[in-house]
Amino acid sequence: MMEDYKRESFYGDDNFKDYEFISDEGTFECEYVGRWMNKDENLVCCFDFDDGRKVRSMAWQNNGYYKLEQIPLGSRLRLEFKMSNTGKNYLRKVVIL
8 A cells, every 4th residue: 555655757747637547458668657546546657758748557456566656767668559349448558677
């Protein structure tokens, strides 16, 4: 449980209104720029993709947050997103570059 987890930003502010959930499946490289815990204790993460998109994604506690709570902001990552049987796109793999 991460009760004291605060909103963090690589850029020094916490304004992530321009970040949207991704609808594309695939593997993407990015910079890890923000994170905070939501009310359900899942980690909300923000990434600046190399193609210019600003993407928000959830890291679920039942997946161990993919260790994203331990990875320093500013890190270069490769993320894999896959569609579930229900038609929702989820983060499935995180690799530090």
